[in-house]
Amino acid sequence: MAKNFDVVIIGGGILGTSISYFLSHLNKSKKIAVIEQARNVAFHTSGRNTGKIHAPYLYNPEKKKLFANAAFHGFDMWQEYSKLHDLPFKKDGVIEVALDKKGIKVLEKYLKWAKQNGLEEKDIELMDKSEIKKIEPEIRCESALCVYRDGSTDYSTYTESLMKDSKQNGTTFLLDTKVTEAKKENGKWKVTLNQEDEIFTEFLINAAGGEAVDIAHNVGIATELTDVHFRGEYWKAPKQYNNLTKTSIYSVPEFPDYPFLDPHWIIRVDGSCEIGPNAVPVFSPYGYNKAENIKEFVPKMLEMLGSGARKAIFDKQFQELAMNEIQSSMSKSAMVERVKRFLPKIDAEKITEKGTAGIRSSIINEKGKFEPDVILLDDESSFHILNYNSPGATGALPFAAHIVNHLHKSGLFSSETTDAQCGPWKFSEIIEKIEKK
Known part of the structure; x- marks a missing residue:
């Protein structure tokens, strides 16, 4: 060498x-x-x-x-x-859905950002629920942003x-x-x-x-x-759901200030479908399993308590969100229910196979902010x-x-x-x- x-x-x-x-x-x-x-x-x-x-x-x-x-x-x-x-x-696009009036305002903001970031009218379109129903009849929402310049x-x-x-x-x-x-x-x-x-x-x-x-x-x-790590988990949908929609579906995140995104309906480049990811707090950038997290728990907690991350982990909203994500990891139904809000036809009992988990590492500054x-x-x-x-x-x-x-x-x-x-x-x-x- x-x-x-x-x-x-x-x-x-x-x-x-x-x-x-x-x-x-x-x-x-x-x-x-x-x-x-x-x-x-x-x-x-x-x-x-x-x-x-x-x-x-x-x-x-x-x-x-x-x-x-x-x-x-x-x-x-x-x-x-x-x-x-x-x-x-594969240029297959994505649809971002809003489930309430607050979400519609977010989509309007996204449309404005998209055009400022270079997307043209042919690349992105805001639709109401009747218009989106004609394109994707299984989706339930109040409004949707159809993004055509998106791929897999x-x-x-x-x-x-x-x-x-x-x-x-x-x-x-x-x-x-x-x-x-x-x-x-x-x-x-x-x-x-x-x-x-x-x-x-x-x-x-x-x-x-x-x-x-x-x-x-x-x-x-x-x-x-300092950094904090979140494991994103996926569930694979059975083949009978492969044609449920033509496009991947995302929903407007409820808490945009935190790196917790509601699970999406994902159509991968090979045509298979998945639900995910969530964002489960873990103690290692390789915390895919219990043994790794137990090994790194003490040193990571000491590091976080001695840094600005201390303010984040004692924040009540952060704790509540973290517990919700842990629940989504322990309960398949909890994760599926989030997607059922905009794809009601999905049945949790038919989803039995886990996908590949990945880990996202986010930085917290000395003020305790992401x-x-x-x-x-x-x-x-x-x-x-x-x-x-x-x-x-x-x-x-x-x-x-x-x-x-x-x-x-x-x-x-x-x-x-x-x-x-x-x-x-x-x-x-x-x-x-x-x-x-």
């Missing part, structure tokens, strides 16, 4: 792998490595989601402008990339393909390899792997997802922030990406290009060129779109 690299990326999720993709096209002579502790890229959150390519109607154009812009351009980029590599991509895919296959492309440009992927320590030594980063091997790098990129905050803390970055947006932190010879959540997979390609361009412009990591052809795109043209004011 090579010992010395120009840049090391910690995290082989869809973002870390996308960053390696662009870096490897722009820096043919530099040694780049991606370190991933799982046995394959996109093994955790990047491959354990609904597979949706989200249109940016949910995102405030003032507070989440970059994220919304990345999601908007991500749709076209994933479509182009899927054609190039013959990967699954399999992000695991996309990330694996990006890894292959990056490898062809010389990137080293160290899978099944955990970073156990990273520290500066003689002007370089010494990165310890699996508590024994050591590699050295000039520059370090932290794209470790659920462990990004821990890695940042270990090198003295973002010590005022950070609403991604956090990007520069250091002298490192860069840290925290709180990269939904629609992270949708916007991963343009967002990764933005990060690489930022590193180049700030002088943290100089690229050999910013005008290279990166697969079907010219890098400079991606940047022009993503950073358009």
Whole structure:
């Protein structure tokens, strides 16, 4: 194994792998490595989601402008990339339903945001309940937002393909390899792997997802922030429900200030249907089972009680929401009932098989508030990406290009060129779109 690299990326999720993709096209002579502790890229959150390519109607154009812009351009980029590599991509749309007058007001706000974020009239339409009934007769709602510029895919296959492309440009992927320590030594980063091997790098990129905050803390970055983890669970619908609707159905979230979304009716790219996800509090970014959560319970609680998260976990509304999510995990009926509000034909007794759970990690600041947006932190010879959540997979390609361009412009990591052809795109043209004011 090579010992010395120009840049090391910690995290082989869809973002870390996308960053390696662009870096490897722009820096043919530099040694780049991606370190991933799982046995394959996109093994955790990047491959354990609904597979949706989200249109940016949910995102405030003032507070989440970059994220919304990345999601908007991500749709076209994933479509182009899927054609190039013959990967699954289905433009199937989504319907967001309002069940009361309060929800209708939210849909009106979403429609306004959508147009500010670049969607055109042909991409999105607000309908009343009689109009939506003609399109989707099984839906019960007061109003609905039909979003046509929305799609479905399999992000695991996309990330694996990006890894292959990056490898062809010389990137080293160290899978099944955990970073156990990273520290500066003689002007370089010494990165310890699996508590024994050591590699050295000039520059370090932290794209470790659920462990990004821990890695940042270990090198003295973002010590005022902490993370909390939520397990999103799914139930698979039997095949008899596969044609219940033509489109995935989301409902307006009741508590938008918290990362708890009511379960959706999801149609995946292969045509199968699921209910999910919920958001069950867990104590580890890998807290899929009881044993892992018991192991991490004490250290995580001590960390949270000693940080701004203390204010959140003692908030009565947060506690009530957390208990509701735990109930939805323990009771299949509780989760199904949420979807029955807008799809009354679903019978909980016919849903018997669980889907794949994924874990979302959210950042809480020193004031006890959830950070609403991604956090990007520069250091002298490192860069840290925290709180990269939904629609992270949708916007991963343009967002990764933005990060690489930022590193180049700030002088943290100089690229050999910013005008290279990166697969079907010219890098400079991606940047022009993503950073358009």
